[in-house]
Amino acid sequence: MKRKKFIQTSAVAGIGAALMPNALMAEFSSKKSISIGFIGTGLRGQWLLDLAAKRKDVNIPAICDIDETMIRKAMKILKRNGRKEPQVYQNGDEDFNNLVNRDDLDGVIIATPWEWHAAMALAAMKAGKHVGTEVPAALSVKDCWSLVNASEQNRKFCMIMENVCYRRDVMAVLNMVRKGLLGELIHLQGGYQHDLREVKFNDGKQPYGGGVEFGKNGYSESKWRTNHSIERNGDLYPTHGVGPISSMLNINRGNRFEYITSTATQSRGLHNYILKHAGKDHPNAKVKFKLGDIVTSVIKCANGQTVVLSHDTNSPRPYSLNFRVQGTNGIWMRDNNSIYIEDVSHKPHYWEPFDSYQKKYDHPLWKAFSNDAEGAGHGGIDFFIMRAFIESIKRKVNPPIDVYDAVSMSVISPLSEESIENGSKPIKFPDFTNGKWKQNKPIFGLNDEY
Ligand SMILES: NC(=O)c1ccc[n+]([C@@H]2O[C@H](COP(=O)([O-])OP(=O)(O)OC[C@H]3O[C@@H](n4cnc5c(N)ncnc54)[C@H](O)[C@@H]3O)[C@@H](O)[C@H]2O)c1
Numbered sequence: 001m002k003r004k005k006f007i008q009t010s011a012v013a014g015i016g017a018a019l020m021p022n023a024l025m026a027e028f029s030s031k032k033s034i035s036i037g038f039i040g041t042g043l044r045g046q047w048l049l050d051l052a053a054k055r056k057d058v059n060i061p062a063i064c065d066i067d068e069t070m071i072r073k074a075m076k077i078l079k080r081n082g083r084k085e086p087q088v089y090q091n092g093d094e095d096f097n098n099l100v101n102r103d104d105l106d107g108v109i110i111a112t113p114w115e116w117h118a119a120m121a122l123a124a125m126k127a128g129k130h131v132g133t134e135v136p137a138a139l140s141v142k143d144c145w146s147l148v149n150a151s152e153q154n155r156k157f158c159m160i161m162e163n164v165c166y167r168r169d170v171m172a173v174l175n176m177v178r179k180g181l182l183g184e185l186i187h188l189q190g191g192y193q194h195d196l197r198e199v200k201f202n203d204g205k206q207p208y209g210g211g212v213e214f215g216k217n218g219y220s221e222s223k224w225r226t227n228h229s230i231e232r233n234g235d236l237y238p239t240h241g242v243g244p245i246s247s248m249l250n251i252n253r254g255n256r257f258e259y260i261t262s263t264a265t266q267s268r269g270l271h272n273y274i275l276k277h278a279g280k281d282h283p284n285a286k287v288k289f290k291l292g293d294i295v296t297s298v299i300k301c302a303n304g305q306t307v308v309l310s311h312d313t314n315s316p317r318p319y320s321l322n323f324r325v326q327g328t329n330g331i332w333m334r335d336n337n338s339i340y341i342e343d344v345s346h347k348p349h350y351w352e353p354f355d356s357y358q359k360k361y362d363h364p365l366w367k368a369f370s371n372d373a374e375g376a377g378h379g380g381i382d383f384f385i386m387r388a389f390i391e392s393i394k395r396k397v398n399p400p401i402d403v404y405d406a407v408s409m410s411v412i413s414p415l416s417e418e419s420i421e422n423g424s425k426p427i428k429f430p431d432f433t434n435g436k437w438k439q440n441k442p443i444f445g446l447n448d449e450y
Contacts, residue, residue: 183329190241191310234417264292269314364448
């Protein structure tokens with residue numbers, strides 16, 4: 001794939017700076033191949049491992065997981081892709097430290113339970129490895145700061161693997177936003193509205209449903225994710241919704257999130273699910289869930305916009321990321337695949353289908369790689385996120401979704417918990433860029449390569 005021209009946009013200037021915004025970019029040369037270690041080879045880790053193993057420019061000398069079954073599945077994936085057996089680190093919770101301290105790795109992918117991401121990313125950066133962490137990057141404000149400091153001090157990047165940023169429709173809308181079609185943005189919505197009841201509970205043998213077990217009796221995410229619904233009340237999974245919104249709003253690059261207010265409903269769905277599937281005498285019927293079924297947050301941005309995020313994972317409902325992007329000239333809404341732009345849409349006050357806009361404003365990345373992305377997972381977006389991680393290491397450039405994005409997205413969880421705990425009080429976002437957001441230039445989706 002030849003280097004093509006960057007997209008010309010009216011909203012974005014200083015492309016050179018966008019590619020090399022900080023000290024990480026001491027040199028710009030590309031490596032032919034790189035070596036990556038994998039920490040966490042559960043369901044998501046296996047998927048990412050398979051994508052990486054399909055690339056000729058990636059070696060995978062080491063993997064780590066504490067679960068023998070998951071390691072075995074990962075080994076099968078590597079074998080199927082014609083890969084040599086990697087060294088396996090499976091001696092308990094802290095064995096990942098031995099993986100990150102190897103001297104033959106350029107980067108590490110982390111796909112473990114949420115509570116491990118920050119510690120693993122920190123250890124990897126301190127050991128001189130670039131990081132690609134699954135979402136969210138951290139669970140506390142303190143850990144967010146530690147990631148920023150470690151990335152800056154060790155000059156290693158910490159990319160959050162927020163694949164939804166690469167959705168084809170979202171990237172077409174980003175294109176339209178940057179070309180000014182929607183006017184000045186004023187209000188955006190996003191969220192994680194996904195009935196996860198059969199993920200939070202299963203029979204301990206397979207990942208989806210079949211029982212009401214979790215924790216040590218569960219399988220895959222029910223082993224750990226369900227506990228977050230018992231112990232926490234907030235937007236527990238904000239990054240899929242807020243990732244695309246962040247790039248449209250130029251968060252950390254000319255704009256920033258200022259404060260958040262969050263409000264939670266009562267908690268019903270998980271308890272009702274247990275009653276329905278196992279009856280009131282099952283021991284899990286006594287479990288008290290702290291997480292409200294629907295958590296709604298409003299974020300105010302420095303440039304005036306509002307963002308509404310929803311977290312809705314405990315109720316029967318179709319999947320939706322709740323996207324709405326509204327500017328002074330028009331509005332896109334994902335759920336009815338519709339758009340309206342003043343003086344452009346044929347009939348005032350009526351929605352029109354998004355399809356012709358999707359075609360016209362398809363992002364150059366998608367035009368270039370749609371064949372490769374096919375079958376790569378979640379409609380192709382996993383191809384792009386993995387590619388961005390690999391290409392950033394190879395080219396020695398800052399990744400398109402960097403540590404500042406990782407923490408400004410992830411910190412929403414602890415801030416929303418604090419807001420709910422305090423009667424929906426507004427909570428200020430820390431400025432993780434230390435004022436650099438005023439000068440930083442946008443970096444996501446600005447070229448047709450990664
Ligand atoms: N971006 C996406 O679309 C997407 C999709 C699914 C999951 N995820 C995220 O990926 C992450 C993993 O989710 P999953 O579905 O694979 O869960 P999972 O439970 O299937 O896998 C997690 C793995 O981590 C391992 N693990 C736990 N503690 C460990 C430790 N100390 N050292 C090494 N390994 C350890 C577990 O044994 C397990 O195999 C989560 O953050 C989840 O939110 C993202």
